[in-house]
Amino acid sequence: MTAAVAVDLGKTGCRAVLWHDGTGPARDIHDVPGAPGLAADNGVAMARDAVRAAVLPLLEGQPQLRLAALCVGAAGAASAPEAARELAGLLLHDLPADEVAVTSDAVTAHAGALGGRTGVVLAIGTGSVAVGIGDHGSYARVDGWGPWLGDEGSGAWIGAAGLRAALRAHDGRGPDTALLAAAVERFGDPDRLPSAVGRDGNPARTAASFAPDVARAAAAGDAAAAAIIQDAATALGEAVVAAARRIGGDALPVTITGGLTGLGEPLLDPLRSALAASPRPLHLRPPLGDPLDGARLLALNTSAPHEPHVVRLRRTTTPSPVPTRPANPSAIA
Numbered sequence: 439m440t441a442a443v444a445v446d447l448g449k450t451g452c453r454a455v456l457w458h459d460g461t462g463p464a465r466d467i468h469d470v471p472g473a474p475g476l477a478a479d480n481g482v483a484m485a486r487d488a489v490r491a492a493v494l495p496l497l498e499g500q501p502q503l504r505l506a507a508l509c510v511g512a513a514g515a516a517s518a519p520e521a522a523r524e525l526a527g528l529l530l531h532d533l534p535a536d537e538v539a540v541t542s543d544a545v546t547a548h549a550g551a552l553g554g555r556t557g558v559v560l561a562i563g564t565g566s567v568a569v570g571i572g573d574h575g576s577y578a579r580v581d582g583w584g585p586w587l588g589d590e591g592s593g594a595w596i597g598a599a600g601l602r603a604a605l606r607a608h609d610g611r612g613p614d615t616a617l618l619a620a621a622v623e624r625f626g627d628p629d630r631l632p633s634a635v636g637r638d639g640n641p642a643r644t645a646a647s648f649a650p651d652v653a654r655a656a657a658a659g660d661a662a663a664a665a666i667i668q669d670a671a672t673a674l675g676e677a678v679v680a681a682a683r684r685i686g687g688d689a690l691p692v693t694i695t696g697g698l699t700g701l702g703e704p705l706l707d708p709l710r711s712a713l714a715a716s717p718r719p720l721h722l723r724p725p726l727g728d729p730l731d732g733a734r735l736l737a738l739n740t741s742a743p744h745e746p747h748v749v750r751l752r753r754t755t756t757p758s759p760v761p762t763r764p765a766n767p768s769a770i771a
Contacts, residue, residue, distance in 0.1 A: 440503075440505075441456055441503055441504070441506065442457045442506055442508070442509070442737045442738055443456050443457070443493055443497075443507075443509075444457065444509055444730045444731075444732075444733035444737060445492060445493065445510040445511065445512075446511050446543060446728070446729040446730050446733060447473060447489060447492075447510055447511065447512040447513060448472045448543055449472050449473065449474055449563070449564040449565060449643055450472050450563065450564045450643045450697070451470070451471060452471065452472045452473065452488040452489065452491070452492045453468070453492065453730060454467070454468050454489070454496060455467045455734075456496040456497070457734055467730070468495050469492070470491040472488055472643070473485045473487070473488045473512075473513070474513075474514075474639070474640050474642070475513040475565075475584065476512055476514035476517075476522060476525065477518040477521060477584065481518070482524050482525050485510075485525055486525060486528050486529065486532070489525075490529075490532055490533070493508070493533060494533075497533075497534070504536070505533070506536050506537065506738075507535060507538075507738060508529065508538050508539070508737065509538075509540075510525070510529070510538070510539070510540045510541075510733065511541055511542065511543035511544075511545060511546025511729050511732065511733045511736075513543050513564075514584070515540060515542040515545075515749075516542035516544060516545070516567075516582060516747070517582070517584075519749065522541070523749045523751075526538045526540040526749050526750070527751060535753070536752065537737075537750060537752045538750075539736060539737060539749065539751075540749045541744070542567075542579075542582075542747065543561070544567040544569045544582060545569060545736070545744050545748070546729040546736060547561040547569070547695045547696065547728075547729040548561075548569045548571060548732065549731075549742060549744050550725065550726070550727035550728050550730065550731035550732025551693040551725035551727065552725075552726060553727065553735075554732075554735050554739065554742045554743070555691075555743075556571050556573055556687070556690075556691075556743060557570070557571070557690050557692060558682050558685070558690055558691070558692045558693075558720070559692070559693050559725075560677065560678050560692070560696075561695050561729075562592055562593070562694065562698035562699065563592065563593055563646070563696040563697040564585075564589075564592060564594050564642050564643055564697075565584065565593075565642070566581055566582065566588075566589045566590065566591050566592035566595070566674060566696075566698075567677070568580040568581060568677035568678050568680070568681040569681065570681035570682060570685040571743050571744065572685035576685040576686060577685065577747065578681045578684035579681075580677040580678075580681045580684075584642075585641070590674070590677070591669075591670035591671065591672075591673035591677070592670075592698065593645075593646030593649040593697070594645045594646045595670060595673075596646075596648075596652050596667065596670050597644075597645035597647065597648035597649040597651075598645040598648075600617050600648050600651065600652035600663065600666055601631060601635070603617050603662045603666065604617040604618040604620070604621040604628065605621075605628060607662075608628045613662060615655070615662035616655045616660045617652065617663055620651040620652075620654075621651075649698065650700075652667065653667060653701040653702070653704040653705060657703075657704045667701075667704050667705055667708065668708050670705065671712055672708070672712055674709055674712070675709055675711075675712025675713050675716075676712070678692055678720065679716045682718050682720060683718060688719060689719045689721055690718070690719070690720055691723050692720045692721065692722050693722070693723050693724065693725045694709070694722070
């Protein structure tokens, strides 16, 4: 029996699903914590641990399974191609796959959302990036520069802006805002907020956890929160318009994916307005699939327009049996 595994490795979570030939996706998606990104310090090792933790439970108890391909869409792969290649090599060693492909999670999001076709996909979660792929292979990646230099409008960006507004109110430097009470409820004493944000080793993910609080406060009429959400929508719209301009073409399809869409109308309504103001016609469409669908498509199809942005390594020796999961994933060599 042959199969393919698709992995969506983000900064917040890592999801994996096993597809058997001709039977569609398995019922269960295995979900584990994500990794800070391939470009981060020790990013490859943490990504390796996360992928193994997500994939190995899907393979256990299936000794006759032939894993034809594994494709990982990983945060940070676009800005760290050598790290993507290193991760592919390690996973080819770790897992019994004939072939391992690693690409950006934005590329798998694009492939899934538009069914492997051209257009612009805005992927918004803990981070944010707009990816455009045009009719003649043109490619544009806009933002996705991480929480310190970019990811404008992302969950981490919204959450951090909300926490800054809360601390400004706490200090008396800024206007009163419901965000202060929301920050206290979620993180405790404001004086300890910096350590609370950094204590799990992934401050972008922790900041992003505050984004829903900002959206709720904006919906309730809080001026500071509403301004943050509006600024986020404007930044995200600018990223889409820039990607569309760079790949060219008329009447481009655009779709929006990622966990931040769960904020709902407080973010999506101003974002639609920002896209409607584009000088280039943009047609907003619902996504056809998610990043796991895109990773599956790219695992099995090397002729998609995304292929130049995929690192693909093929095994030249017989794969080892499915390894046993260690009790402590961080102990993986």
